[in-house]
Amino acid sequence: xxxxxxxxxxxxxxxxxxxxxxxxxxxxxxxxxxxxxxxxxxxxxxxxxxxxxxxxxxxxxxxxxxxxxxxxxxxxxxxxxxxxxxxxxxxxxxxxxxxxxxxxxxxxxxxxxx
Ligand code: AMP
Ligand code: ZN
Numbered sequence: 001x002x003x004x005x006x007x008x009x010x011x012x013x014x015x016x017x018x019x020x021x022x023x024x025x026x027x028x029x030x031x032x033x034x035x036x037x038x039x040x041x042x043x044x045x046x047x048x049x050x051x052x053x054x055x056x057x058x059x060x061x062x063x064x065x066x067x068x069x070x071x072x073x074x075x076x077x078x079x080x081x082x083x084x085x086x087x088x089x090x091x092x093x094x095x096x097x098x099x100x101x102x103x104x105x106x107x108x109x110x111x112x113x114x
Contacts, residue, residue, distance in 0.1 A: 036105025
């Protein structure tokens with residue numbers, strides 16, 4: 001996709017702070033981290049969001065999920081981490097190339113109950 005910022009990162013047209021790269025996936029530091037560790041994990045295939053995913057993406061999505069623990073541990077998050085997938089405008093998605101946020105460090109509970 002010509003105008004997709006994450007496709008541009010995949011192609012090397014714009015730089016990123018890469019933490020992982022294979023045939024299917026790329027992971028890099030988020031440019032605006034919300035915690036000590038904030039990684040973007042993306043498929044190299046352009047897929048706009050989970051709403052566009054179908055049965056042909058089962059293996060890719062499984063690989064993404066299974067990669068999160070490995071990447072988190074490599075970032076020192078041995079005590080756990082948060083994964084976030086924003087989907088569509090209603091889900092607060094801003095970059096329309098599927099990505100998993102891997103977030104960790106000293107993070108608060110996601111939902112406040114007071
Ligand atoms: P989302 O709201 O789920 O679409 O999140 C998009 C994320 O992409 C945000 O956390 C941004 O900070 C991050 N982001 C946008 N552009 C870049 C970039 N060039 N390099 C790294 N992260 C980026
Ligand atoms: Zn893309």
